[in-house]
Amino acid sequence: MRRPMVAGNWKMHGTRASVAELIEGLANLALPGGVDVAVFPPSLHVSLVVDCLEGQSISVGAQNCAPQAGQGALTGEVSSTQLADAGCKFVLVGHSERRQIMGESNEVLNRKFEAAQAAGLIPILCIGETLEEREAGKTLEVVGQQLGSIIEELGIGAFVNAVIAYEPVWAIGTGLTASPEQAQEVHAAIRAQLKKENSEVAQGVRLLYGGSVKAANAVELFGMPDIDGGLIGGASLNADEFGAIIRAAGN
Numbered sequence: 492m493r494r495p496m497v498a499g500n501w502k503m504h505g506t507r508a509s510v511a512e513l514i515e516g517l518a519n520l521a522l523p524g525g526v527d528v529a530v531f532p533p534s535l536h537v538s539l540v541v542d543c544l545e546g547q548s549i550s551v552g553a554q555n556c557a558p559q560a561g562q563g564a565l566t567g568e569v570s571s572t573q574l575a576d577a578g579c580k581f582v583l584v585g586h587s588e589r590r591q592i593m594g595e596s597n598e599v600l601n602r603k604f605e606a607a608q609a610a611g612l613i614p615i616l617c618i619g620e621t622l623e624e625r626e627a628g629k630t631l632e633v634v635g636q637q638l639g640s641i642i643e644e645l646g647i648g649a650f651v652n653a654v655i656a657y658e659p660v661w662a663i664g665t666g667l668t669a670s671p672e673q674a675q676e677v678h679a680a681i682r683a684q685l686k687k688e689n690s691e692v693a694q695g696v697r698l699l700y701g702g703s704v705k706a707a708n709a710v711e712l713f714g715m716p717d718i719d720g721g722l723i724g725g726a727s728l729n730a731d732e733f734g735a736i737i738r739a740a741g742n
């Protein structure tokens with residue numbers, strides 16, 4: 492049985508004051524056992540969040556890492572090694588905002604994924620199609636290529652200790668959500684692609700759905716057989732809403 496997971500991607504939100512308030516709200520939530528919960532603050536606030544969540548059953552992750560582990564001359568970057576040292580357990584790799592706005596290619600993302608694992612972090616690989624690609628009937632092809640790039644470069648074994656998040660770009664921050672059936676179709680295809688390489692790995696890997704998940708639609712989405720939880724953006728900035736989504740994953 493795969494253990495459900497709910498991850499909160501705070502994106503470029505939060506001041507020291509608002510982060511402290513959000514953490515206080517999270518600390519007061521009654522969380523169900525059996526669900527892994529993680530929050531992803533901007534890297535600037537990672538240490539603050541790690542300190543404030545000490546003793547809580549909520550993990551901390553980063554939204555991005557450098558394409559190489561360790562330390563070195565790479566101005567402006569934060570490495571997976573530094574994030575692990577600061578108390579992170581996870582790191583997002585290939586969020587669509589980084590692919591599209593920051594121009595990150597599959598090649599760079601392969602290196603980030605590898606750097607994350609080299610430092611002992613669990614990468615959450617984000618993949619998903621644009622509206623144009625969906626309307627052109629290319630959803631499974633696009634998602635398959637994004638996933639295939641990591642499989643080809645790093646091998647199926649890379650997914651023994653990784654999470655995948657399917658996030659249709661057209662559903663991120665738009666209020667449009669993939670229907671549970673649309674999401675399930677892609678999740679099943681992702682698992683089938685992994686299964687071609689190794690069925691045990693395919694059965695074990697957690698596939699999260701992301702894109703305008705709220706308490707109101709979480710139960711239906713998380714009820715689908717290949718959806719093992721969610722990657723939550725906007726709704727994770729509200730502790731009560733985030734808590735309700737976590738409870739939905741626990742059902």
Ligand code: PGA
Pocket residue numbers: 500658662663664665666701702703704722723724725726
């Ligand atoms: P959203 O973002 O929940 O605000 O749509 C999801 C994400 O980008 O991870």
